[in-house]
Amino acid sequence: MAEVIHDDVLERILIGLDVKNLIRCKSVCKSWHFLIKSPGFIDRHLNYSYNKDRCNSELRHRRIFLVNEFACTCYDDDHIVGSSNGLVCVSFNSKLLVGNPSTREVRPLVLPPWIRLSSCCGFGYDSFRDDYKVVVGGPKGENQTCVQVLSLKSNIWRVIEEVKYVFIRKVGILWNDALYWIVRDSENTKKLIISYDLSKDEFKEIPQPDDAKYECTSDTYLGIVKECLCIFDMSPGSLFDVWLMKKYNVKQSWELLPHDGESQYDIVHYLKTPKDYILPEGFLLPDKSYVTKYNLLEVPVFVQSLVSPHHDKTVNLTSVAV
Known part of the structure; x- marks a missing residue:
């Protein structure tokens, strides 16, 4: 007599698998197929993937x-x-594309007619609306940027604001449901850190470290370390000081990371693209990766998931190449 695996036990087993194996598992039977592509399972698998990395001490x-x-x-x-x-x-x-390298699902986007990502850009998740947003900015007059946002759910671009900033760093860093850039204030040429809250659709200036050792220069970058927003200097001969913001928008929470106190490393995956720069079959994410320390702090953080770029929270697993 065959043993029956209860649904809750089966789900706990499947959630522990990576995306590649989950795609294979969908062919076992219809019930597995519908479970794996269900919104609840996709959310729980995503949370598992995040927590798995957080619990990895190395x-x-x-x-x-x-x-x-x-x-x-x-x-x-x-x-x-x-x-x-x-x-x-x-x-x-x-062109602008949103895709899932793990499932190789790709969604092309249409840019606003006059914007070509010339000033700023960013991408992130709006947890309040359960939506993903693409932010782009283009020059509008002298020392001014017109910022627009696209919701993946609505597929409509709308103007958010015309800001009087010149973006020094083009790509926004995602942290705590907000995007961050280093900019120059057009009125006094002061270098600032600004954030764009993806849920509230508003810009805000972020306080910088109040320390004699700190200075924001043309070689200053933003990144993520220990799940915190960080600032670091890549100028030649610099000591590579890394400042961490422990609490959102709290000036006193900036902390200088000890030079010899960091033993953990990052895994960096190469996202490769076809020679002819067309993606008919989606992204290719190689299994191989290499380990780095510090030199790619500004590179986006990646987690394996089943989330669809079409954002219906399901994946057409029958059409995904394994």
Whole structure:
């Protein structure tokens, strides 16, 4: 007599598998197929993936880096706009795509007519509306940027604000449901850190470290360390000081990371693209990865998931190539 596996036990077993094996499991039977593509399972598998990395004492983050298929470099027009919950937004040959490298599902986006990602861009998850948003900005007059946002649910671009900033760093860093950039204030040329809250649709200036050792320069970058927003200097001869913001928008929470106190590393995955810069079958995320420390802090954090770029919270697993 065959033993019956209860649904809750089966789900706990399946949630522990990676996406590649889950896609294979969908062919076992119809009940497994519908379970794996259900919104609740997708959410719980995503949470498991996050927690699995957090509990790994030897790992800070997994990161994802865009490269040409035949060279470990990416062109100026080709870069990752951002990554959130397993989805990756890529500016690719003057096109904009959102895809899931694990499932190889891709969704092309149409840019606003006059914007070509020339000033700023970013991608992230709006937890309040359960939606993903693409943010792009283009020059509007002298020292001013018109910022627009696309909701994946509505597929409509709308103008958020015309800000009087010049963006020094083009790609926004995602942290705590907000995107962050280093900018120059057009009125007094002061360098600032600003955030765009994806849920509230508003910009805010972020206080910087109040310390004589700290200075925001043209070689200053933003990134993520220990799940915290960080600032670091990449100027030649610098000591590579890394400042962490422990609490959102709290000036006193900035903390200088000890140079010899960090033993964890990041895993960096190469996101490769076809030679002809067309993605008919989706992204290719190689299984191989390498370990790095510090030098790619600004690279987006990546987590494996089943989340669909079409954002119906399901994946057409029957059409995914394994």
